[in-house]
Every structure is written in structure tokens, then in C-alpha cells.
Amino acid sequence: MTSFIPNDKISEIKNSADLVDVVSEVVLLKKTGKNYLGLCPFHSEKTPSFTVSPEKQIFYCFGCGAGGTVFSFLMKQEGISFPDAARSLARKYGIEIPITHLSSEQKRLITERENLLSVNKEAMTFFCQTLLKSSEGKSAKAYLLSRRLTEKTIDDFHIGYAPLGWEHLVNHFSKKKIPASLVEKTGLILLKRSRGGYYDRFRNRVVFPIFNLNQQVIGFGGRVLDDALPKYLNSPETPVFNKSRSLYGLNRAKKRCRESDTVFIVEGYFDLLALHQHGIENTVATLGTGLTKEHIRLLKGFVSKFYLVYDSDDSGIKAAQRVIEIFRAEEVDARIVVLPAGHDPDSYLFNSGSEAFMDVVSKALGIIPFLIESAVKKHGLSVEGKIRIISDLKGPLALINDRIARSLYIQKISERIGVDEAAVLEKVRETSSRKTTISNQIYRFDKTGGKKKAPKEMGSKLERKIIEMMLQFPDAIPEVTRRNLLKHFEDEMLKSIGEMIVGYSGPFNQFVSDTITSIDNEEKKRTINSLAIGGDLWEKEGCNKLMNQFESIKHRRENTLLLKIKAAEMRDDKEELLALLKEKQNQARKSG
């Protein structure tokens, strides 16, 4: 574990680092007795069960069983290795780690992350200098000013300019004697396909550096100065840049987020800058990935109130439909802010000011009420309109796995539009029952012929089905990754196949042949082979249904376990309770 770093250094770091300090950067902790308590950053919860002991310098979550030292916390939270966690702490506490006695390979491994970060930092300096000091930078600066950004905002956010031409950054790093192969790993430069050599990714664009919570530059976003396409360009994912876990501006927003317990989430760089410049500093922006579960978990460490800001009813509706289940699963309430027609947050703030903006915010509705009102506005309350309203809403409602939540919403709709609750429910059921066609197919192939399956067995069938889907309909792979389905797999072999599929970098149609010739495990080979050939015709809709079903079964299994634990507690059956808690921890470990 402690590879590459001398043990005495590890102890020095351990002795200097304060776990409460480190955890507090991402989790809001409250003192309770001798411990601190907060919402767990590793699983969804509404009541805090994440406990930090300042005395023992350990943490433990009574909800998911995550626990450990300051090192394990950083590793889990940032998804980094032990040496990286140790070095990050060493930096924070001013401890020097000697690397002289390391082999060159060890040095490479240990320092790659830091190297990437320092390349990014150097590039940021280059972009900033070019904006301020070069003649070409002038037009970029003029552009930023025309977008009504102030010098202070440009400076605060370290906005820069990547000049026109193919090799400015390439040459800059070459002059600094920094290997191009290293710079390439940040995505700032790319290898030329034909003639060898490298070229700059960002050309003739204003450049926004993206920071992590430690104020390190992890990536960049660039915007053209005119109407050229693509309008926006981001750094690719790298070992230091994970878009689904990063938010633009969070480094500057976090303090105000904590103070106000509120965050505004926007979609673009200029929207974010406009809000910050108008004093609404508790604002972050997504990086072209849409909002993810990881984003929400990250933000939960700072706030409990979420506002999603959109520029039109339509984009608000689309986004609301997309995030409805993520927010519900994370047990967080979100409100949808839609600006008056023709405005985005940027234009609205500059035209109408922050007071007008906050006025719109004060009228923002929760996700479901927003969808209901939007549908009413769009279709009206005639008989025809009501039918369309239900038809618009049944999809999003069917996505809600929690029955109680769903029935409460159905009640709301029926009250709002004056249609009998049972009728609305029936429509929603039609939609959700279509979700189960896939499971019917699974039953059909089931040799035992038994209709009722234990959830566990059912789970494993679904796992096979998902692998089959990935093999036969590779378009679904990104969604499997996005929903993090493989993490929940019980069957280790199926899971490892799934991971092989996700990690495969060649042309996908060669995956099966490649893999079955290269692996030794006969059973695995057979499984891949048979699932790749199996019988279903896959299309997008069916894939989504399958994935929804898998998620809901997993969810149900967790709930059953919780009930059993409660019952064992009531009976005071210690043996049973211990066994159940262990099982729960195993599950939690799986869902990480």
C-alpha cells in the first residue's frame, strides 16, 4: 500500500493531517458529543450517519459502512491511489517527500498526476499572458468586455486566450523543455495523424480554466470569438479531469454555498460568470455532461437547496425530465428556474439585474410541479388538453421508482387538472408495465418455468441480460457507465466481463474475437461468446427499460434488507442482526 513513500513520511503526514479539516472541505460536519456528524458523501441519505472521530482520526458511515483514515477518505472521495492521496496531503501540510531514491518507473507513476496538473497550470499562465500581453489577445479581450465581463472577473477566473495558429502551445512547452508526450496527456495538444508532431487543441478561443476544490487546474473550456463551430470545446477526460465529478466554479462558489445553503446550477461559462459578477457567487456550471449523481453528491457537502437555471421552458422541461430520478434517488429537492422568453441567465442578469433574477428564483417550482404547470400552460385544460397533459407526464412519472412518491405526485396532478386519480394512475401504469416486457422475455427463457423468482436470482438474470445488451448494442455502453450499473453486479464474472467491455479501446466489433482469443478462463470465454450471439433484437427503448428494471430491483433488495434489520433489532436477535449488517455492508461496498 505505502509504495514509493518512506514509512516515516507516511507517519509524519498522518500526524500532521487533520481528518476533520480534510473531510470538512467536502462534507458539512456538525459537532455532536465528541464526534462530528454529516451527510455521507458515498451514499444517498437524508439523515446524517457519516461520523468522524477527531480523537481517533477515523471516519465511519453507519449507513453504508464506508470507513477508514484520512488516506482512505481522500482515495475514495477523489478516486485516487494511496500515493496520490499521501502526496496531496503532504502538499497541503507542507511536508516534503523525497523521491530521489526511486526508480525512474516509480517516479513516473508517482508524479504523473502532479505533472499533468503542473502542465495545466503552465498552460493557464500562457493563455492568460497571451490575453493580456499579445496583440492577438486584444481582440479576445475586447470580446470578453463586449460580453460585459469586468477586468476583475477576467482576472478572478483566470480567463485566457489561445491564439490562432496550430503550434503556439506546442512551441511554448517545447521551449520550456517539457516533453510533448506529457502535454498530450492533458489533451491540450494532439498528435498529428499523418506527419507526426503535435498541434494545439485550443485555437483562437477564449479559454476558461477549470479548477478542482484544491485550486488546481484540471482542465479547460474554450469558446470561439465568433459563430464558428464548435462553439464550445472542453478538455477531454484525463487522469485529473473527470467531467461527471467536476463543476465549473465550485472552487469559488463553495464558501458562499455553505453560507447560504443554496446553489444555482447553470449550463455555461458565461452564465456562471454573469451570476458571480452580480454577486450571486453560490453558482456552479456543468461541463457539457448534464448533471450527474456524482455532482449532486458533491454539492450535498455544501448545500441542501438546489436551483437549476434554464433559459426556456423547453430546455427546462427536458432537463427536469432527465434529472427527476437522480434528485429523487439522492433524496434532494431541486427547483427549476426558467427565465423569461428570449433570455439566458447571462443576458437576463445584464439587462434586468440581480434583484429581478432573484425575483424569478423566488417563484421557482419543484421538479414535478414545474412539469405539471408547464404541461398545463402548453396544452390548456380542455378535454383534449388534459389528455395531452397526462400523456406528457406519464413518462417522467413512470421513471420514479418510489411508489409512495409516485402516488403523491399522481394525486397532485389529478387535483390540478381535475381528472380522477385512478385514471391518471392507469395511464402511468401502462407506461411502467411496458418497462417489464424485457423481464417477460427473461422468464420465457427460464428453464425452471417458475414465474416467481427470488430477487437475487432475478438480479443475476438481469446482469446477464445487461452484458448481452452491451455486447450486442454497444450504443448502450455509455449509459451503463453513466448509471454505474456494473458496480452493483453480484456476479463477479459478469462484472469483470462488463468491465472488459467498458475498458476496451479497439473498434468494438472486434471485441468478442479479440477477447475470446486472448483470455484463458474457459467459462468466461463461453459466457462472452454465447451472450454476444444470443437472441434479442436490441433497440434504445428496450435497453433503457432493462436498465431501469435493474436499478429498481437493486433498490428493492436494499429496502427488504432494511426491513429485516429493523425486525431483528425489535427482537433483539443479535446474531441475526450481525449477519444482516454484514450483508448490508457488502451491498454498500458493492455500490460504493
Ligand SMILES: [Zn+2]
Ligand atoms: Zn455512507
